[in-house]
Amino acid sequence: MANIYSILLTVVTILAGLIWWYDARVNKPQRLAKITAEEERLQETLSEDAQQRIAPQGRVAEFCQSVFPILFVILILRSFLYEPFRIPSASMMPTMLDGDFILVEKFAYSLRDPIWRHELIEMGQAERGDIAVFKFPPQPSVDFIKRIVGVPGDRIIYRNKTLYLEPACVNNQQECPQIQVVEKNIEPQEEVYFNGSRPLERYSEQLGHVSHDILVDPSVSPRVSYYYQQQDRTTAVDEWVVPDGHYFVMGDNRDNSEDSRYWGFVPEENLVGRAVFIWMSFEFDQSSNRFLPSWIPSGIRWHRLGTVE
Known part of the structure; x- marks a missing residue:
């Protein structure tokens, strides 16, 4: 669209x-x-x-x-x-909520023509921790927004709801990085988030130079049987090695996100830009006894306006 x-x-x-x-x-x-x-x-x-x-x-x-x-x-x-986007789902909670309107920095990675999306000028590289908008690989007419977890050459493991990262070994490095646990620390919740009636656990996580919060649903078992499998590698079912020119992305709402774990990698040419600013945030919680339709905002979340991480 x-x-x-x-x-x-x-x-x-x-x-x-x-x-x-x-x-x-x-x-x-x-x-x-x-x-x-x-x-x-x-x-x-x-x-x-x-x-x-x-x-x-x-x-x-x-x-x-x-x-x-x-x-x-x-x-x-x-x-x-800059291009405005609306967050349509809960996959990026708590960083972004349904009803957030964001600005995406189109020149963050490259300048592309608006119709065929051919690269005109390369501007920069996507980094771990970036919140990126991209063309959904299985359906390029749809825009997705997720956080970049792995860059080309990275080895990613998501096991028992814990993220492991082995950064790519660059040619000029004398000693290659070892696999490391991406630590997540429990965070006190001023605002409790739910999946239906189930409360979610909130953690802080560090990816590269970016610190952000994630949500985990302790009542949901890992959906390992649905994980995407690399055809050309003998890796474990919950392990991926990011190919050249591709990225591995995940939602911050880890148990309610359709991301690279299930459909694979994002090609570099699919990247649209980096989310940088929430310019408006609407609530859509009309009560059942009100005559207004559900698409009409019921309020504005003024405290959410500003930059994103």
């Missing part, structure tokens, strides 16, 4: 620009010639209202002239700088 909007915005902007350009290059000289001839006949300078009556600009061309600069600015901002 997001890509369809990008295509539509691009097409409409180009169409408006072409109509405006054609009017300026072809129709406008004709209108000016008509006005000049009338002024010579009357031997006086016509007012703007009179000029408009004698040689009016077409409504379509006038509309395109008015909206094209606005559309062009929106297209540039949305395609190359």
